[in-house]
């Protein structure tokens with residue numbers, strides 16, 4: 001995997017994007033076609049009709065001017081002019097109807113596109129390798145992709161251009177039929193505006209890329225201020241003024257840069273408009289002069305000057321739409337870059353695991369390095385867990401226990417070495433099939449603000465309606481007692497985020513998380529110390545149930561409470577990313593090494609505390625009974 005999601009600088013990216021303009025445009029249209037072919041075709045039809053009606057209106061204006069001239073100068077009856085006015089009215093009404101229809105279609109297309117993109121982004125995020133979530137550039141990429149979603153509605157811009165070109169051609173022909181030089185001269189109006197707005201679009205894009213990390217930090221600080229997670233500490237430590245100040249200063253920093261760029265844009269565009277105004281005045285004077293020379297009829301003068309004003313406006317709107325499309329394409333590339341990030345690698349011909357494990361799990365010279373880190377957090381890790389064996393992984397904070405477990409579960413890919421399930425390298429296995437065989441409770445388990453049924457049922461979504469299974473899982477973790485007290489039992493909502501949700505204590509949430517793991521019928525069971533908030537008796541009971549549930553299953557326990565290690569087949573002791581000792585509780589106690597040191601520290605603590613002695617005794621009873 002790349003060490004960065006975007007190896008190039010923002011300026012380079014905008015240049016590369018310019019080169020890939022057409023491809024990006026085609027991708028954007030293909031996406032809109034996928035979202036809703038009918039809406040896309042509908043809006044194309046409306047825009048073409050609208051473009052056509054402007055040219056037809058112009059034709060009727062010149063007919064009307066000539067007809068009115070005849071009425072005034074030659075005394076012709078008003079009927080002919082009246083008929084032309086009626087036609088014009090009909091076309092105006094039809095155009096208004098088409099515009100309304102187009103607005104309805106566009107609103108629907110925009111909503112569908114937003115839904116489609118949110119859906120694709122959620123799907124993409126859920127399929128990316130877990131390690132992406134340890135990378136700031138992933139969050140930057142996601143932020144930019146979200147910010148770029150609106151750029152997808154190119155239809156507005158490109159059809160404004162197409163419609164503009166269509167209409168402009170009509171005016172152009174009218175003017176060119178009088179003198180080709182006048183027609184060509186029109187382009188002098190468009191060039192400065194196009195150049196200025198394209199450059200501005202590029203600068204907006206580069207600014208957005210540079211600002212992304214600051215914008216994310218601003219959002220993060222805001223979420224701390226308004227969210228639940230930090231609410232207690234913000235009050236207790238009086239953090240609000242400090243966080244507010246940091247939030248304001250970052251917000252201001254980004255806003256100032258944006259305002260500066262927009263101010264420059266407004267000033268330069270003001271200059272361009274003045275230049276166009278002068279040119280326009282000169283053109284009108286020229287026409288008036290031709291009139292005085294008798295080379296223009298009044299009808300021709302009116303039609304030409306109107307064609308000129310409209311053609312100039314069309315050309316300016318085409319040039320600003322083109323510049324906007326260019327800007328949108330730069331932004332859209334960020335969205336496509338996110339949607340095209342390589343998802344979790346799947347072997348081209350994934351192998352299948354045997355129904356029952358016979359060789360167990362092996363780690364062979366495993367090393368792992370987090371992205372962007374030069375030092376590996378796991379090194380030289382080798383061991384073999386036979387099917388049905390129970391292993392404890394112990395070690396100080398930061399020794400690498402959780403990282404090792406994530407590698408074993410196939411959530412992180414080893415930087416070196418291999419992990420084999422039943423003799424097959426896990427990279428050659430289908431990740432979904434592999435994970436069906438595993439259940440786990442992590443330290444940072446999720447508190448889904450949903451029903452009890454969903455919270456436990458997520459362990460095996462397809463069995464979520466199996467009440468018997470849910471009850472058994474809840475009974476094993478000890479959650480059934482408080483679930484029974486809830487008004488709607490398994491259908492009660494949990495958490496304070498939504499109306500009617502019942503908040504649980506930390507220990508109760510942990511029991512729910514453990515029930516979820518029980519509910520999954522897997523043959524490898526991992527418990528990454530989720531019992532920290534439980535009272536000692538419950539913790540002992542959870543371990544007891546856990547070991548009972550795991551009977552006959554391959555079991556991995558991460559625990560800082562070394563008492564539990566007496567009940568496992570062997571212990572891996574980790575320090576600084578390496579396995580420094582291995583063996584049974586008794587073997588390790590005789591070594592005089594890391595395990596013995598940790599055990600002695602804990603024993604002293606147990607012996608010094610009366611309540612802890614009771615807990616220790618309870619745990620011993622449980623282990624011996626288990």
Ligand SMILES: Nc1ncnc2c1ncn2[C@@H]1O[C@H](COP(=O)(O)OP(=O)(O)OP(=O)(O)O)[C@@H](O)[C@H]1O
Nearest residue numbers: 134370373377395396397398399400401402403404
């Ligand atoms: N996402 C990450 N990115 C970079 N480094 C990380 C990341 N997660 C953990 N680490 C580092 O990897 C090392 C091992 O962390 P790990 O969480 O595996 O330790 P642990 O033994 O489970 O610790 P604890 O007992 O405190 O849970 C630590 O030094 C930690 O700082």
